[in-house]
Amino acid sequence: MPQKLTSLEERAIRLLLKHQKKGLLQSELWHKLGVTSREGSRIAIKLEKKGMIKRVKEFAKDRWTRRLIPLIREVTIEHIRGAPCLSCEYEHICGKEGKIKPENCTKLENWVLESYRSSSKKSSKK
Ligand code: SF4
Known part of the structure; x- marks a missing residue:
C-alpha cells in the first residue's frame, strides 16, 4: 500500500x-x-x-x-520503452498461467538482447 x-x-x-x-x-x-x-x-x-x-x-x-x-529510487519508463509487450497482440493470453509464457517468447527475448547490446555500446563509448 x-x-x-x-x-x-x-x-x-x-x-x-x-x-x-x-x-x-x-x-x-x-x-x-x-x-x-x-x-x-x-x-x-x-x-x-x-x-x-x-x-x-x-x-x-x-x-x-x-x-x-x-532508500527509494525514482522510477521511469525509460527502461521498458519499446518493449514488445506494450503493443503485443497476444498480451491477453500471455502470462505465468497463460497459453503463452513470457519465458518462452522470442519477441521478448530478442528485445532484451537488443536492449542489452545497445546499452553495452553506450557504456563502452563513455
Ligand atoms: S511476452 Fe511475448 S507474447 Fe507475451 S506479451 Fe510480451 S511480447 Fe507478447
Whole structure:
C-alpha cells in the first residue's frame, strides 16, 4: 500500500531523490525546504520510519550531524520503452498461467538482447 506523505515530506523526498547517491546533510535539506531544524528533524524521523530514507551519523562542518540518504529510487519508463509487450497482440493470453509464457517468447527475448547490446555500446563509448 502506498505511503501517505504530507506535502513537506513529499518535497523533502523529491529533493533527496535529486541526490540519490550521497544524500544531503540534514541542515542542507532544512535550508532548501525553508523549515526550522526541529521541524526538519521531525520530517526526517517520519521518512525514516516509513522506510524511505536512512539517517547516517556524520561529522561535518565541525559537528556531529546526520546525512539523509534516500532508500527509494525514482522510477521511469525509460527502461521498458519499446518493449514488445506494450503493443503485443497476444498480451491477453500471455502470462505465468497463460497459453503463452513470457519465458518462452522470442519477441521478448530478442528485445532484451537488443536492449542489452545497445546499452553495452553506450557504456563502452563513455
Ligand atoms: S511476452 Fe511475448 S507474447 Fe507475451 S506479451 Fe510480451 S511480447 Fe507478447
